[in-house]
Amino acid sequence: MGWRAGNGLSIDIWNDAWISGPGNGKVSLEATNRQLIVVADLINVEDHTWKEDLILSVFNHQQAAQILCMPFPENGAPDLRIWRGDRSGIFSVRSGYRWLINSTDDSSNDPPTVEETWQNKFYKYVWALKLPSKIRIHFWCVINNFIPTFSNLVTQKILAQSQCLLCQSDCETVSHLVKGCSFVQKVLSELRIFTCPWQPEQSFVSWLFSAFDSLNSTARRTFVVALWAIWGSRNKIIHEGLVQSVREVVNFCRIYIKETDASFSFSTTTTRTNSGHWNPPPVDRVKVNFDTCFDPTRLRSISGIIFRNSQGHLLAASTIPNPYVMNPEMAEAIACDQAFILSKELGFKRIEVESDALLVISKVVNPVNGRSELGAVYSNILVKRRDFEFLCFSHVYRNRDNAAHVLASVGKHNPQFRVWIKEAPQPVEEAVSRDKEWFNPLN
Numbered sequence: 336m337g338w339r340a341g342n343g344l345s346i347d348i349w350n351d352a353w354i355s356g357p358g359n360g361k362v363s364l365e366a367t368n369r370q371l372i373v374v375a376d377l378i379n380v381e382d383h384t385w386k387e388d389l390i391l392s393v394f395n396h397q398q399a400a401q402i403l404c405m406p407f408p409e410n411g412a413p414d415l416r417i418w419r420g421d422r423s424g425i426f427s428v429r430s431g432y433r434w435l436i437n438s439t440d441d442s443s444n445d446p447p448t449v450e451e452t453w454q455n456k457f458y459k460y461v462w463a464l465k466l467p468s469k470i471r472i473h474f475w476c477v478i479n480n481f482i483p484t485f486s487n488l489v490t491q492k493i494l495a496q497s498q499c500l501l502c503q504s505d506c507e508t509v510s511h512l513v514k515g516c517s518f519v520q521k522v523l524s525e526l527r528i529f530t531c532p533w534q535p536e537q538s539f540v541s542w543l544f545s546a547f548d549s550l551n552s553t554a555r556r557t558f559v560v561a562l563w564a565i566w567g568s569r570n571k572i573i574h575e576g577l578v579q580s581v582r583e584v585v586n587f588c589r590i591y592i593k594e595t596d597a598s599f600s601f602s603t604t605t606t607r608t609n610s611g612h613w614n615p616p617p618v619d620r621v622k623v624n625f626d627t628c629f630d631p632t633r634l635r636s637i638s639g640i641i642f643r644n645s646q647g648h649l650l651a652a653s654t655i656p657n658p659y660v661m662n663p664e665m666a667e668a669i670a671c672d673q674a675f676i677l678s679k680e681l682g683f684k685r686i687e688v689e690s691d692a693l694l695v696i697s698k699v700v701n702p703v704n705g706r707s708e709l710g711a712v713y714s715n716i717l718v719k720r721r722d723f724e725f726l727c728f729s730h731v732y733r734n735r736d737n738a739a740h741v742l743a744s745v746g747k748h749n750p751q752f753r754v755w756i757k758e759a760p761q762p763v764e765e766a767v768s769r770d771k772e773w774f775n776p777l778n
C-alpha cells in the first residue's frame with residue numbers, strides 16, 4: 336500500500352511510500368531535512384504546485400524528478416491510500432504479480448522465493464507468446480476472472496441463469512470454461528492439449544499455472560488460442576444463434592495458428608489494417624483530436640491538439656510542452672486535460688474528443704475510481720466536462736488521428752507553447768487536407 340498526495344497533510348515524507356515511479360515509493364536514505372515533516376511542507380498552498388527549488392535541494396536528482404512528475408488534484412482534496420502495484424490503483428491478482436516481477440527485476444531487495452520466481456516466469460511466458468495481443472489479453476482476463484461469464488453476470492445480478500451454453504449442464508464459470516466443460520475437454524484433447532489434473536484444495540489460478548508449466552511452448556500457444564476460440568464460439572451462440580461443433584472449433588484453431596505462424600515469421604511488427612478514416616463531426620459540433628510525444632529520458636512531453644469543423648476545416652491547432660511527466664499515460668491524460676482547457680478558451684461548447692490514447696479515453700468515459708496515481712489528472716478532466724453543452728469521446732486508431740500525431744511531432748522538434756487559428760504548420764495542413772479527401776461534406 337502507499338499514498339497518493341492530495342493536500343499532503345497525512346503523508347510522512349520520510350517513512351511513508353508516496354513517491355510514484357520505480358522503487359519502493361520511499362525517500363532514499365541520504366535525503367534529510369529535519370524541518371520537513373509531512374508532504375504538505377513540499378507544496379505551495381496557494382496554487383497546489385510543488386516547491387520545486389526545495390525539492391531539488393533536498394532529494395537526489397531521480398527522486399526529485401519523480402516527485403515533480405506527480406500530479407495534484409486541483410481542489411486540494413485529502414491524501415488517498417492507494418495500492419501502488421497498478422496504475423489503476425485497484426489491487427488485482429495481475430497487478431500483484433506484475434509488481435512482483437518489477438520489484439524482482441530491480442534485484443535490489445531480498446532474493447525471490449520459489450513461488451515468486453515461478454510467477455515471474457509464467458507472466459514472461461504469456462507476454463512472449465507469439466500471438467496477437469487480443470488473444471493474450473483474453474488469457475489475462477481468464478487468469479483474473481475478468482471475463483463476463485454467466486456466473487460472473489449472475490453474481491453482479493445482470494443475469495438470472497448461468498448454465499453453460501456449450502455443454503448445457505454445468506454453471507458457466509471461468510474454471511468451467513477452461514477445465515470443467517465437456518465441450519472444452521473435447522476441443523483440447525483433439526488439439527492434443529493434456530493439462531495436469533486439478534488437485535483438491537488447489538485454487539483455479541494455481542492449477543492454471545501448473546497446467547501451463549506442464550505444456551511445451553507449442554502446446555501453450557495452442558492452449559491459449561483454444562481458450563480464446565472457445566470463448567468466441569460461446570459468444571457466437573449468444574449473438575448469432577450459431578452453434579459450432581467441436582470439429583469446427585478445432586479446425587478454426589489449427590488454421591488460426593498456422594496463419595499467425597506465417598505472419599509472425601514474415602514480420603515482427605504487425606501493421607494494423609486500415610480501420611477507417613477521420614470523420615467530420617455534425618454541423619453543430621467541433622471535433623478535437625489530440626496526441627502526444629513522450630520523452631522518457633527527460634521526462635517531458637508535447638501535446639498536439641487540433642480542432643476541426645463539420646467540413647473538415649482547421650479551426651485551431653496547438654502544441655504544448657509539458658515538463659515533469661512520469662510516463663506515456665500521464666502524457667496522454669495531460670493532453671486530454673489541455674484539449675478541454677483549450678476548447679473552453681476558444682469557445683467551443685459542443686465537442687467530440689477523439690484520440691488513440693485508449694487508456695485515457697476509457698478512464699474518462701468510465702471513471703471507475705479515483706485512486707490511481709493519475710487519479711488527480713483524471714478528476715481534473717472530469718470536473719471540466721461540466722463546461723460543455725455536449726461532449727463525447729471516442730478511441731480511434733492512429734490513422735484516424737494522424738493530423739494530431741503530425742502536430743505533436745512538429746512540437747517535438749520545436750517545443751513551444753503555440754496556438755494557431757485557422758492554420759497550422761505545413762505538415763499538419765497537409766495531413767488535414769488528406770483527411771478531407773475521404774469524405775464529402777454534406778453542406
Ligand SMILES: [Zn+2]
Nearest residue numbers: 499501502516
Ligand atoms: Zn460447459
